[in-house]
Amino acid sequence: MSENKIHHAPEGLPAVQMQGVHKWYGEFHVLKNINLDVARGERIVICGPSGSGKSTMIRCINRLEEHQKGHIVVDGTELTNDVKNIEIIRREVGMVFQHFNLFPHLTVLENCTLAPIWVRKMPRAEAEEIAMHYLEKVRIPDQANKYPGQLSGGQQQRVAIARSLCMSPRIMLFDEPTSALDPEMIKEVLDTMIELAETGMTMLVVTHEMGFAKTVADRVVFMDGGEIIEVNEPHEFFNNPQHERSQLFLSQILQH
Amino acid sequence: MSDASSEKAPAAASFWRDPEKRAWLFQVLVVAVVLALFGYIFQNTLHNLEKRGISTGFAFLNNEAGFGVLMSLIPYDETYTFGRTFLVGLLNTLLVSAIGIVFATLFGFIIGVARLSSNWIISRLAALYIEIFRNLPLLLQILFWYFAILPLLPHPRQSIELGEAVFLNKRGMYLPAPITESGFGWVLAALGVAIVASVFIARWARHRQDTTGQTFPVFWTSLGLIVFLPWLAFGITGFPLSWEYPELRGFNFRGGITVIPELFALALALSIYTAAYIAEIVRSGIQSVSHGQTEAAYALGLKPGQTLRLVIIPQAMRVIIPQLTSQYLNLTKNSSLAPAIGYPDLVALFAGTTLNQTGQAVEIIGITMGVYLTISLSISAFMNWYNKRMALVER
Ligand SMILES: Nc1ncnc2c1ncn2[C@@H]1O[C@H](COP(=O)(O)OP(=O)(O)OP(=O)(O)O)[C@@H](O)[C@H]1O
Numbered sequence: 001m002s003e004n005k006i007h008h009a010p011e012g013l014p015a016v017q018m019q020g021v022h023k024w025y026g027e028f029h030v031l032k033n034i035n036l037d038v039a040r041g042e043r044i045v046i047c048g049p050s051g052s053g054k055s056t057m058i059r060c061i062n063r064l065e066e067h068q069k070g071h072i073v074v075d076g077t078e079l080t081n082d083v084k085n086i087e088i089i090r091r092e093v094g095m096v097f098q099h100f101n102l103f104p105h106l107t108v109l110e111n112c113t114l115a116p117i118w119v120r121k122m123p124r125a126e127a128e129e130i131a132m133h134y135l136e137k138v139r140i141p142d143q144a145n146k147y148p149g150q151l152s153g154g155q156q157q158r159v160a161i162a163r164s165l166c167m168s169p170r171i172m173l174f175d176e177p178t179s180a181l182d183p184e185m186i187k188e189v190l191d192t193m194i195e196l197a198e199t200g201m202t203m204l205v206v207t208h209e210m211g212f213a214k215t216v217a218d219r220v221v222f223m224d225g226g227e228i229i230e231v232n233e234p235h236e237f238f239n240n241p242q243h244e245r246s247q248l249f250l251s252q253i254l255q256h
Numbered sequence: 257m258s259d260a261s262s263e264k265a266p267a268a269a270s271f272w273r274d275p276e277k278r279a280w281l282f283q284v285l286v287v288a289v290v291l292a293l294f295g296y297i298f299q300n301t302l303h304n305l306e307k308r309g310i311s312t313g314f315a316f317l318n319n320e321a322g323f324g325v326l327m328s329l330i331p332y333d334e335t336y337t338f339g340r341t342f343l344v345g346l347l348n349t350l351l352v353s354a355i356g357i358v359f360a361t362l363f364g365f366i367i368g369v370a371r372l373s374s375n376w377i378i379s380r381l382a383a384l385y386i387e388i389f390r391n392l393p394l395l396l397q398i399l400f401w402y403f404a405i406l407p408l409l410p411h412p413r414q415s416i417e418l419g420e421a422v423f424l425n426k427r428g429m430y431l432p433a434p435i436t437e438s439g440f441g442w443v444l445a446a447l448g449v450a451i452v453a454s455v456f457i458a459r460w461a462r463h464r465q466d467t468t469g470q471t472f473p474v475f476w477t478s479l480g481l482i483v484f485l486p487w488l489a490f491g492i493t494g495f496p497l498s499w500e501y502p503e504l505r506g507f508n509f510r511g512g513i514t515v516i517p518e519l520f521a522l523a524l525a526l527s528i529y530t531a532a533y534i535a536e537i538v539r540s541g542i543q544s545v546s547h548g549q550t551e552a553a554y555a556l557g558l559k560p561g562q563t564l565r566l567v568i569i570p571q572a573m574r575v576i577i578p579q580l581t582s583q584y585l586n587l588t589k590n591s592s593l594a595p596a597i598g599y600p601d602l603v604a605l606f607a608g609t610t611l612n613q614t615g616q617a618v619e620i621i622g623i624t625m626g627v628y629l630t631i632s633l634s635i636s637a638f639m640n641w642y643n644k645r646m647a648l649v650e651r
Pocket residue numbers: 025028030048049050051052053054055056057
């Protein structure tokens with residue numbers, strides 16, 4: 001997608017490093033000793049039963065949730081309480097949500113230019129040019145002056161993807177981007193994500209779309225009960241899961 | 257459209273079956289019935305008044321009133337006309353409403369935000385305030401402040417003081433009065449210049465950001481200008497403003513501005529009561545913006561302040577403003593409880609004393625209703641305009 005926007009990291013430096021990460025909600029131990037390194041350009045699909053901590057884990061990467069123990073290093077910057085670090089990381093990490101979370105009071109174009117203008121301090125004309133570029137990539141340039149409420153779910157999710165890309169992120173997080181969509185719209189969003197993957201973007205995707213995992217993922221991470229149970233390449237994971245819980249999960253979702 | 261009209265139109269439905277024509281007919285009928293009803297009532301009233309020998313018309317407005325009032329913003333004594341009494345009452349109503357609106361908004365926003373505080377005690381206290389003041393009848397609250405609390409204040413000699421300038425006692429509140437001398441016009445002019453300059457700076461900053469991306473601290477610059485320029489003019493013209501401080505003479509204060517206890521109690525009760533509603537409006541307005549909006553803004557790298565200003569407040573205001581206007585409307589209408597404690601508002605002076613003296617009930621009640629109706633309709637006209645302008649575009 002963005003041919004020139006991917007910066008390749010110094011050799012050996014992972015895009016995301018999580019070491020011994022723990023998180024509690026009060027008494028409830030929601031993330032237990034998470035260890036995961038994501039290489040630059042790598043596509044990770046995260047799956048697991050509901051409530052297993054998938055969302056919580058990826059939301060820790062851009063500090064929408066705070067971890068209480070362990071280290072998270074994103075693009076060479078460690079996430080601490082330092083507001084400066086959080087700012088740097090959020091600028092480099094894009095996120096797409098299950099419910100799109102577009103700003104309803106702004107047009108599609110304004111949704112896309114808001115952060116470049118206020119965070120990247122970009123002139124409006126340049127921000128608009130970039131926004132139109134990405135709106136073309138997700139194939140909705142003609143909707144630029146509409147409001148989010150006037151678009152279909154699939155279109156809204158594609159706008160959300162374009163909005164994130166306008167900040168030229170180096171890492172993209174997706175939290176169940178297709179699970180709020182009607183079946184006929186899922187494909188258009190998945191296609192957009194596949195095209196994004198082809199550009200070499202580092203992606204962490206929480207999804208139950210196993211077809212997407214098979215085509216795109218470099219590795220599949222299976223979580224249950226707040227732990228990473230299995231990390232495997234997709235072919236192995238789907239045909240020869242190593243753990244009983246992975247097998248159970250796969251047998252359940254394959255029934256549908 | 258032009259193509260369509262050249263084609264043959266579908267056969268017209270008969271008059272009775274065409275919903276548009278039917279609706280039109282019903283509207284005409286309703287208007288006719290209403291007009292007839294009003295005409296009948298009007299005729300009947302005139303007839304009855306005539307029979308009882310009561311003169312009609314508005315000539316009484318030019319008669320001498322013959323009574324004094326407790327408080328007036330314009331020169332007034334018993335030799336002025338009833339027309340002047342009306343004006344005094346109207347101004348007093350507008351005054352107490354304006355004071356009430358300012359303080360209700362101020363308290364309301366503070367308490368509404370406090371209600372959302374993550375500090376348990378603060379949020380509980382705010383909730384308590386809201387529940388208490390929303391659930392007690394307003395008339396009772398007015399009586400409470402006037403008859404129960406104000407008399408507990410000290411005598412003039414032991415007044416509660418604020419920097420030897422503001423005094424509060426059971427006879428009311430006393431404030432210093434500004435006295436302008438020649439040259440003060442320059443200060444006002446400087447203020448005007450500063451405001452105009454701020455507008456231009458805001459435009460210029462917007463333009464610069466659009467073209468170069470650089471942001472400019474518009475708020476702080478404007479604030480600086482608006483504070484600094486008038487002070488500069490003030491200094492250059494040799495401080496052409498003095499204050500007349502209230503002074504204790506004999507048993508009470510003289511000089512300065514006197515806020516009579518009736519005004520103080522009424523404004524306080526109206527502010528505190530309406531603030532409870534405004535607090536709820538502010539809370540629900542902010543909460544109506546889903547947390548996902550904040551998360552999306554944070555994920556894009558916007559800072560908390562920017563998120564509040566660019567994402568949360570514009571959405572919350574759409575919910576808050578219309579309800580806020582209707583609270584302002586309620587407050588203005590509620591100020592007509594003034595006669596309960598003897599504050600000389602429009603209802604007390606005009607629909608009360610003037611009516612008793614002249615007996616022109618129909619005209620006086622009519623005019624008074626007309627005034628409240630005019631205020632209310634102007635506020636709701638504004639509200640409709642605002643809603644139309646700000647409504648979120650949906651599919
Ligand atoms: N703010 C919160 N406070 C308390 N518990 C929470 C909070 N958010 C999530 N949880 C709990 O943490 C656990 C993990 O939640 P999370 O949203 O990460 O799961 P998930 O794997 O994304 O599930 P799903 O597939 O349903 O989205 C769940 O049991 C959830 O109830």
